Amino acid sequence: MNLKHASYIMAILEAGSITAAAKKLLISQPSLSQTVKAVEDELGLPIFDRHAKRLTLTYAGQRYVESMREIMTAERNLLSEIAEMKNDHRATLRIGISAQRSISLLPQILPAFLARYPLVTVELKELPSVRLEELLSKGGCDVAFITTASKQNDLEYRLLENEQIVLMASKQTAISRRIGQGTEIELSEAREENFVNLTSGHSVRTIQNHLAQLCQFEPRVLLELFNMEAAKLVTAQLNAVMVCPYGYIQGDTRVETLTKCYPLRCHGFERHFYFCYRKKLRLSSYMRDLFDIARSKCQYHTM
Template sequence: MNMKQALYFKTIAKYGTITAAAKQLYISQPSLSQTLRQIEDEAGTPLFDRSTSPFHLTYAGERYLRAVEAMLEIETQLKEEIESIRRDDGGRLRLGISITRAMQVLPDVIPIFTKAYPNVTIELTEAASASLEGLLQKGQIDLALAALEANEANIAYELIEKESIGILAGRDSQLAQLVPSGTPISLETVEKEMFVSLDSSHSSRIIQDRLFRRYNIRPKILLETSALEVARRVALKGGACMVLPDVYADDFVFKSGGAFYPLKDYENHRHFYACYRNDENTKKYIRDFVSITASVLAHSTHGKRISQK
């Protein structure tokens, strides 16, 4: 059964006669009769009781009509979906973002985006920033929101938020007990502190290793973890330090008795970017997702809290 046969069958069932159905379909009665014979031959059983006027469906015909209606409904939905994709207001957005940044921005971004694009499905990949650029280049995601250095020629980078790098210190660390929070420090100040370290999939770890090499220091590592939130909490409770972007030095840090110190001798080049492949086929809804994210972060307060401590 093809879609033309399905439409013809449904029309005959609706109007009850070949004559009325042919008139609605703008085809000849003989042509429609021939199509019906083909359908019934393929089914191997009568689908209409022709002894009545108008025709009535047999039981097999009732089951056949149910399948016909399902097929036609699927075809209609598919056409609408394809048309929506063609207009750029429907489709799929494969988004890559770190878990911590997802917690920070998605609760505010998603409701705004889905209201504007109800026909776009979001498929979320949660991974550390250092991994997302590779997923983007392999075509496994469409958009990455990640802390990166803008280096790849085939990727478009839109700056969402600048990040500064500092040292998070737990309340019981020697640094927090001796130096007021917010004071710019050099890395030598914390050479003898214990550190909590993120694993190599994180951009913060890349910066940390770069800093340790630059100052030729090898602090004791209390814990290495893949989860930024675990690292923060262990550092705060364990009286340790960690290299951390300022955007994660939030109210939780200070309510836990922690402190945050900007690094005075380091200029950070890894910032929070929206990244997508640099071609002409970037969907409008991807660009709009980026704009919404930038607007949400611009109006948030997390970036202002450090200076108030």
């Protein structure tokens, strides 16, 4: 089995087509097609279902990719262990993180980390948390900072920070005049308000959807935004409310003076901030230190 061939097959799977993968890999399409043929000839079975619009794996292809990922992880673990035996920390560390978290966390942790490990090259993968879990499982990054609920899958979730989910309401809203700051509420208390929503895919939006369904109402959406920072600032200026982690509000005078916050009864629909990696990955010393540095900078934000 050829590890380079395997990495090309995974690139095709991620890109969805041989043409797109060839452009990303900076190689010719015929050359990449020959790689696929070589792997299929070696296995004696097709690895891609070519009848679908987007290339998908056959069962043989799934088993090939699963096995090759394990082999690649084993190789990375061995090289990491040998590098530590030689006290050699030259490496590339692929870190996944959401764009919102990168703004607040990276300036706090990267200076200390890179001062300790100047020979480690950091590559960032900025994606929403839900996509980071998928990327991590597929070996697209080494570690990731993910805001989610811990799951039973092939990932390890090491807790960095618990989060409190609140309803942030502009002082122009009826709920802010009716209920005092800091009062714990059901989301249904805001059923008559205008909502500024985060787009689908945000874990906060997922929690909001669950709570609205539980409370049996459909939020009246004024605006939907991808960027939490923009959504927060817009909500503060409008006659609107927003579901948001309290940690993103605390200390931000741009919104604190214009809004009131209410802890939400989440009924088990919670999210927390984790340092994640594949269970079979051996954490190198610099990965373990990255976790320790991040944990020292995180805290529980609560009202």
